[in-house]
Amino acid sequence: MKHLLRNTARVYIVLALGFIYVPLLIMMLNAFNQSRINQFPLVFDLVWFQKLAQNQRLIRATVNSLSIAAFTSVLATICATFAALVLARQQFRGKAFLQALLLPPMTIPWIILAVALLLTFFWLGISRSIVTLLLGHVTVQIPFAIIVISARLAATDRTLEDAAASLGSRPARTFRTITLPLMLPGVLAALIFTFAVSFDNFPISYFLAPAGVSTLPVEIYTAIRTGFTPEVNAISTLVFIVSAACALVGGREISFGVRSA
Amino acid sequence: MSKVTIEGMSYHYGALAAVDDIALTIKDGEFFALLGPSGSGKTTLLRLIAGFLTPECGRLIIGDKEMQHVPVYARDIGFVFQNYALFPHLTVEQNIAFGLESRGMPRSEARKRVADVLALVQLIGLERRRPAQLSGGQQQRVALARAIVTEPRVLLLDEPLGALDRKLRAEMQIELRQLQKRLGTTTIFVTHDQEEAMTLADRMAVLRAGKIAQIDAPMHAYEYPQSRFVADFLGVANTFTGTVSALENGCVVLTTAAGDPISACSDQSFTIGQALAIMVRPERVILQKGSDARERVNTLNGYVSYISRTGASLLIHVTVEGYPPLTIFEQNGQRDGELHEGENVALTWLPEHARVLPAESET
Numbered sequence: 221m222k223h224l225l226r227n228t229a230r231v232y233i234v235l236a237l238g239f240i241y242v243p244l245l246i247m248m249l250n251a252f253n254q255s256r257i258n259q260f261p262l263v264f265d266l267v268w269f270q271k272l273a274q275n276q277r278l279i280r281a282t283v284n285s286l287s288i289a290a291f292t293s294v295l296a297t298i299c300a301t302f303a304a305l306v307l308a309r310q311q312f313r314g315k316a317f318l319q320a321l322l323l324p325p326m327t328i329p330w331i332i333l334a335v336a337l338l339l340t341f342f343w344l345g346i347s348r349s350i351v352t353l354l355l356g357h358v359t360v361q362i363p364f365a366i367i368v369i370s371a372r373l374a375a376t377d378r379t380l381e382d383a384a385a386s387l388g389s390r391p392a393r394t395f396r397t398i399t400l401p402l403m404l405p406g407v408l409a410a411l412i413f414t415f416a417v418s419f420d421n422f423p424i425s426y427f428l429a430p431a432g433v434s435t436l437p438v439e440i441y442t443a444i445r446t447g448f449t450p451e452v453n454a455i456s457t458l459v460f461i462v463s464a465a466c467a468l469v470g471g472r473e474i475s476f477g478v479r480s481a
Numbered sequence: 482m483s484k485v486t487i488e489g490m491s492y493h494y495g496a497l498a499a500v501d502d503i504a505l506t507i508k509d510g511e512f513f514a515l516l517g518p519s520g521s522g523k524t525t526l527l528r529l530i531a532g533f534l535t536p537e538c539g540r541l542i543i544g545d546k547e548m549q550h551v552p553v554y555a556r557d558i559g560f561v562f563q564n565y566a567l568f569p570h571l572t573v574e575q576n577i578a579f580g581l582e583s584r585g586m587p588r589s590e591a592r593k594r595v596a597d598v599l600a601l602v603q604l605i606g607l608e609r610r611r612p613a614q615l616s617g618g619q620q621q622r623v624a625l626a627r628a629i630v631t632e633p634r635v636l637l638l639d640e641p642l643g644a645l646d647r648k649l650r651a652e653m654q655i656e657l658r659q660l661q662k663r664l665g666t667t668t669i670f671v672t673h674d675q676e677e678a679m680t681l682a683d684r685m686a687v688l689r690a691g692k693i694a695q696i697d698a699p700m701h702a703y704e705y706p707q708s709r710f711v712a713d714f715l716g717v718a719n720t721f722t723g724t725v726s727a728l729e730n731g732c733v734v735l736t737t738a739a740g741d742p743i744s745a746c747s748d749q750s751f752t753i754g755q756a757l758a759i760m761v762r763p764e765r766v767i768l769q770k771g772s773d774a775r776e777r778v779n780t781l782n783g784y785v786s787y788i789s790r791t792g793a794s795l796l797i798h799v800t801v802e803g804y805p806p807l808t809i810f811e812q813n814g815q816r817d818g819e820l821h822e823g824e825n826v827a828l829t830w831l832p833e834h835a836r837v838l839p840a841e842s843e844t
Contacts, residue, residue, distance in 0.1 A: 379566040382533050385553040386560035387580030388631065397579075401570050 372406025
């Protein structure tokens, strides 16, 4: 009976993961397939990667996405680090309420947040620009970053800071030598998560980007609507490999930020 | 000189007084225990001395400096935490050097001091290990080494041996005691274990509900408790309550509810008819087989209800009609022939081995 249960569980997990990975595999195979209409049997060819290399629109959009993700993830992680420290170390009225407010932004559909942001900027008389685009990204990133870093801080023994103080260490030195090194895995995890949140984000970019600035998800969406080309398979394959590598490296380091010290 | 003086200190958690107007003086070089059941305020008091908590009122003087408003890092203390609180990302050597670096000690001198203290706590060879790679006993030594390497004016220990197993704990008690005598550092330690307090401390304060029940040398407190709470907390106490029926030659005779005369010596004065309690320790009671028909003072007849054998000693539980169960302590092999459960026995003790206590019962 126990044996059966264990085998069932194993089959279940394989099926669930298969459901996710098989379509990705099909996409990746087609990136190397000569056929324009994704037809099998596969004829190996790098033609779509060659075309991609000449597709300035896609390349520019990819560079945009990478730059936006890099800039906003750093900004959001810095803001979130201070916010998480305040939430973990200070007691103040309404703290529980503020912490509860961190969760809904992660479940509210981004398209709704995007529309709300657009509306707000419109009301304030701010037209769409690089700044609105970056602010939009940071807005959706911050709750993720705060939660990841908070989880790490919660797993860190606070008596370590008391111990440092008892050993004659002033607060600034304690922060530098004890608190910061111990929270660093959480900060790195937040960087990776927020980078992914920004890089994947379609609605915020679609609504808040100024005319003439496009990101990779927006470009892929547009490409599919106007006529699918396997170049999208090629770029998606590259993106998948980079994302998966990030997730594996990050995941080992952090386990959602709660690995014990 | 690092005498520690506490005057009129209080601290509340909400409405609960964890430390309630405590006054206490710990002498220079003394090994002092704060002993009490959980919730008695002993850890809160230690944290107030360390500066992790700020008292609502009262003064704390270490040496000749008033300290209650001085931040923790400037108090020059050593603190050993119950869970050790070793820095997990630093090696043993770095953990121990941390306090020296805080004080800006030159690296070469710090290295020498670390090496000396490692030898003192027998940790040579483990310098490069991380805390997670050490056993519980080794972690305890690192925590101790880290706290003493800076030669603090006061060493504070919060249940320092609480996480160790029984045997290791007994070994570490001896080591800790010897180390403290060698360093001569004023040391205050918190424990809920009365045996540990007795083994280690020169003097101790027994705490109850945020107040000091008694300050005394451990054996003196054991022999001469001032309340039933202290008598019970420091060991097994056979207690009888009654009213004073006679006073003679510095001894008090109580008549219990069951009508027996129970006597104890005391240099305090009492009046006939006063309600009191008399306490006798289990090792002071003499147990004989059979029953004793003579109606003498301090003689009770009963039967053995249970014998608890722990190897070197026996705890014999005796039921006497009209009293709570009594406990008698005997060395193993002390008597000829076995004692059996259910057997009739007579109990007696000398009045000078019993103590007079206030009648108030436990709350």
